Amino acid sequence: MQDTIDRGQGENRPDLSLDETELLARLRSGYGSAYEELVRTYSGRLLAVARRIVGNDEEARDVIQDAFLNAFRSLPRFQGEARLSTWLHRIVVNSALMKLRTRRRKPEESIEPLLPAFLADGHYAEKFSTWGEQADTALSRTETKALVRRRIDELPESFRTVLLLRDIEGLDTEETARVLETTPNAVKIRLHRARAALRTLLAPHFGRGEL
Numbered sequence: 001m002q003d004t005i006d007r008g009q010g011e012n013r014p015d016l017s018l019d020e021t022e023l024l025a026r027l028r029s030g031y032g033s034a035y036e037e038l039v040r041t042y043s044g045r046l047l048a049v050a051r052r053i054v055g056n057d058e059e060a061r062d063v064i065q066d067a068f069l070n071a072f073r074s075l076p077r078f079q080g081e082a083r084l085s086t087w088l089h090r091i092v093v094n095s096a097l098m099k100l101r102t103r104r105r106k107p108e109e110s111i112e113p114l115l116p117a118f119l120a121d122g123h124y125a126e127k128f129s130t131w132g133e134q135a136d137t138a139l140s141r142t143e144t145k146a147l148v149r150r151r152i153d154e155l156p157e158s159f160r161t162v163l164l165l166r167d168i169e170g171l172d173t174e175e176t177a178r179v180l181e182t183t184p185n186a187v188k189i190r191l192h193r194a195r196a197a198l199r200t201l202l203a204p205h206f207g208r209g210e211l
Helices: 002-008 020-028 032-054 057-077 084-102 135-139 142-153 157-168 173-180 184-206
Strands: none
Touching: 020 032, 020 057, 020 084, 032 057, 032 084, 032 157, 057 084, 084 157, 084 173, 142 157, 142 184, 157 173, 157 184, 173 184
């Protein structure tokens, strides 16, 4: 499987280039070529998802292999309630989060030093304009993509993860809460603090009033 994953990394085929219904039928019929096509078609994009969450190539490759194995085993239970690509995406996200949970983790650093300071009257101690775009919007601009990714990586893991799931991977609040095994309210609070911290980290590069 690893060779097929490696070959798929260089491909960026859009979902519409593949008839998912036909591929799903071939998979369920047990055609070996269908499994190879599945891995080759989606592994490149899914590897990028895993890499964003776990933070390095080696663990991301492990995540992808585990995710595809889980997908193959779960295929008989897949009812087609979502697109095949969406279903695979969710499996990869869950596999990546499981990888994070199995790490030998040191105590997480506090996010407090990264949050904006407030004056006694409740206003920001430094001038910030409204954070008017999600992280995925900033990531779409070539000139800021690498910078934003580096600053996201500086967030404490639990805040970085919720920001990635909500703003980059596009999961909604309820689904994010399920995969993180927490409550929707906790997701909203953590996401708000993660965005505020990211704004603080980006402010020196854009100017205090430009975020």
